[in-house]
Amino acid sequence: MQGELKIQETTQRKPKPDTANLSFGVYMTDHMFTMDYKKGEGWHDAKIVPYGPIPMDPAAKVFHYGQTIFEGMKAYMGEDGDIRLFRPEKNFERFNRSCRRMSIPEIDESFVLQALKELIKLDRSWVPSAPGTSLYIRPFAIATENHLGANPSLSYKMMIILSPVGAYYAEGLNPVRIHVETRDVRAVAGGVGEAKTAGNYAASMQAQENAYGAGYSQVLWLDGVHRKYVEEVGSMNVFFRIGDRIVTPSLSGSILNGITRDSSIQMLRDFGFEVEERPVTIDELSAFAEDGTLLEAFGTGTAAVVSPIGEIGWNGKTFKIGGGETGEWTRRLYDELTALQRGDIEDRFGWTEVICSAETTQG
């Protein structure tokens, strides 16, 4: 449907940033992937071109009705110098699930994954290798029809941009304080919480800013109906160790189905730990914190991989988890999952794929 992938290489490579100060999402690589959709024609004009701005009409529907979705994934370079992707087919499956929810036409997953591999090969010299660093990959789709009618756009643009990102934890795993949000909600079942769509993030910024202002670094979201079931932490899935088992909220329709969540569940079970997916209330967490059985808590997501939680603030009370230190199981999961993603340990799950071998990465 989209025909052949065309590649137009830049004649002017940009200088690389200092890998010690990459931060997150600041620098973009030399190239990007773009593909267009028109009703009747389907997806077409797939190409890799030099990175740069795109012309947009002010009446484009994405600006008015938020018909847009995105993904977030990473490429890693480990000790062996190979560049690997981590379960990328899962991201493109989810891309299409998000598309369906937002009335955006689906993409050909294997064609776009192949195009992504070509894009990374072309920009392979941008993949950082220092511990904790990676190449962040941002596929997205936007409604481009110039028409103010609130109905599905007749045209779309799908793009992939790449950004080298720094270590999330510059000074080692650092437990964060999180604030239980009791006024705003992130999502409700039947809404768009399961889709990676822009509005979810815009709608969460107010609570996030309030939490920052009160000295917390993330929001713990409760469900939108009962306001008692724990759903996510910031834009991460959330896990709790209660005694000798791990619990994580079951996918309720308003929780984003994280690939790091799924990988963590499988890896923790492989360690021999018991993992339960079930509804978790904030009241039970508070009670478990009080009786000393809430031993560890952490968030999971592509950006941080695993983010330990040291303290929860709820309705004016605070409770510390594991004395505010990173828990033993949390650290083990972080260490093994990040080592596996980088190819530093054997991949017993078959989750990684080498897309550029070390001999070809010096380009």
Ligand SMILES: *Cc1c(COP(=O)(O)O)cnc(C)c1O
């Ligand atoms: C992307 C995202 C996650 C994490 O998903 P991963 O696939 O693990 O990166 C969790 N919650 C929200 C709201 C997200 O947008």
